[in-house]
Amino acid sequence: MPVPLFDLSRFDEGVDAAMQEAALRVLGHRNYILGPEVTAFEQEVEKFLGGGHAIGMSSGTDALLALLIAAGIGPGDAVITTPYTFFATASCIHRVGAEIVFCDIEPSSFLMSPESLREVCSKLTRDVDGGFLTAKGNRLKAIMPIHLFGTCCDMKAINTIAAEYGVPVIEDAAQVLGTDYPGEAGPIKAGLISEMSYFSFYPSKNLGAIGDAGMAVCRDADFAEKVRCVRNHGMEERYFHKVVGGNFRLDGMQAAVLRAKLPFLDGWNATRRANAATYKEAFSKAGLLDQIALPAEPFASSGLRDHHIYHQFVIRVLGEGKRDAVQSSLGEQKIGCAIYYPVPLHLQECFAYLGYKLGDLPESEKAARESLALPIFPGLRTEEIHEVAEGIKKALSS
Numbered sequence: 001m002p003v004p005l006f007d008l009s010r011f012d013e014g015v016d017a018a019m020q021e022a023a024l025r026v027l028g029h030r031n032y033i034l035g036p037e038v039t040a041f042e043q044e045v046e047k048f049l050g051g052g053h054a055i056g057m058s059s060g061t062d063a064l065l066a067l068l069i070a071a072g073i074g075p076g077d078a079v080i081t082t083p084y085t086f087f088a089t090a091s092c093i094h095r096v097g098a099e100i101v102f103c104d105i106e107p108s109s110f111l112m113s114p115e116s117l118r119e120v121c122s123k124l125t126r127d128v129d130g131g132f133l134t135a136k137g138n139r140l141k142a143i144m145p146i147h148l149f150g151t152c153c154d155m156k157a158i159n160t161i162a163a164e165y166g167v168p169v170i171e172d173a174a175q176v177l178g179t180d181y182p183g184e185a186g187p188i189k190a191g192l193i194s195e196m197s198y199f200s201f202y203p204s205k206n207l208g209a210i211g212d213a214g215m216a217v218c219r220d221a222d223f224a225e226k227v228r229c230v231r232n233h234g235m236e237e238r239y240f241h242k243v244v245g246g247n248f249r250l251d252g253m254q255a256a257v258l259r260a261k262l263p264f265l266d267g268w269n270a271t272r273r274a275n276a277a278t279y280k281e282a283f284s285k286a287g288l289l290d291q292i293a294l295p296a297e298p299f300a301s302s303g304l305r306d307h308h309i310y311h312q313f314v315i316r317v318l319g320e321g322k323r324d325a326v327q328s329s330l331g332e333q334k335i336g337c338a339i340y341y342p343v344p345l346h347l348q349e350c351f352a353y354l355g356y357k358l359g360d361l362p363e364s365e366k367a368a369r370e371s372l373a374l375p376i377f378p379g380l381r382t383e384e385i386h387e388v389a390e391g392i393k394k395a396l397s398s
């Protein structure tokens with residue numbers, strides 16, 4: 001039985017109708033760029049998150065770019081992030097002219113390793129004014145952890161390190177709208193665990209638009225105004241430009257569709273988690289747990305329902321070359337799978353100028369060789385999950 005990696009047509013009943021109604025509403029009122037749908041969506045996201053200031057953006061990438069510009073990060077500055085991720089995080093640091101500094105990931109969770117972050121920070125030198133400089137002479141301005149696949153980085157440790165070095169944390173929350181993090185004073189939604197963050201509404205995200213869309217989020221009202229200004233070519237008053245921003249505006253059609261889908265998000269996230277539980281049981285029954293590693297749930301003991309929302313279900317196929325063999329066998333069996341991410345960013349051609357080489361960030365490199373994402377989307381059927389597990393068993397025994 002073929003199993004798709006992702007299928008946008010398998011929504012719960014009522015979603016299509018809600019999306020169509022939203023689209024017709026926009027065609028009726030004709031507020032195509034920003035406008036009331038965007039404002040309402042921003043308020044609804046703020047309510048969903050339980051706080052913060054939400055600024056609708058043309059994509060997750062643009063949201064990050066706008067945050068970096070608004071934070072004044074540019075040439076002479078440096079930002080620390082991890083290389084096992086989607087390109088956007090590092091590319092935005094490069095695009096504002098700052099230095100990208102990489103630290104490694106935790107092998108079990110694929111997420112930023114606080115130990116590695118601390119080690120990288122320990123190599124910084126103190127400037128006369130108390131700031132911290134990289135070996136290239138650039139000043140540390142932010143730390144950017146990436147909450148991959150549906151759960152959060154160890155933000156307690158990362159926020160502590162950032163405070164010690166006097167810099168803000170920018171959460172890449174592209175994949176975690178709805179994830180709860182166990183904060184000191186109770187649960188906090190991902191995106192609000194640090195000073196600023198951003199989400200992506202790329203169509204395959206847990207909350208997906210009908211094109212590109214994103215959201216910047218921050219705690220500080222004045223900073224939110226700066227981000228709004230950057231979003232619209234640095235204008236507050238039309239044709240008067242305070243700063244050089246860009247066209248990072250969210251359009252009314254995307255906002256209206258996202259508004260229609262937002263009420264379904266909690267249910268979809270719960271279904272993703274149920275699918276993950278079915279996978280775990282199926283892999284255990286199939287006796288595969290010595291050949292594959294299941295996704296870690298670092299905050300399972302918190303008791304929070306939404307500590308993981310399984311944007312992706314990413315396993316490791318253990319043993320040199322085994323992952324690629326499993327991937328091609330699944331391809332032959334018409335079972336969807338994907339590699340997120342095949343080449344860590346420090347080894348990308350465009351970042352060769354940074355001077356990293358193979359072996360510098362071993363856990364990220366290993367993750368790129370071993371990881372395999374399996375279908376997890378909400379419309380996936382239980383028999384399809386068992387088919388995937390059987391398919392992997394077949395691949396590993398051939």
Ligand SMILES: Cc1ncc(COP(=O)(O)O)c(C=O)c1O
Pocket residue numbers: 059060061062085086088089146148172174175199200201202212213214
């Ligand atoms: C981890 C991560 N960061 C950043 C992005 C960029 O978001 P967008 O595609 O909306 O620009 C994505 C999504 O594709 C992502 O998964």
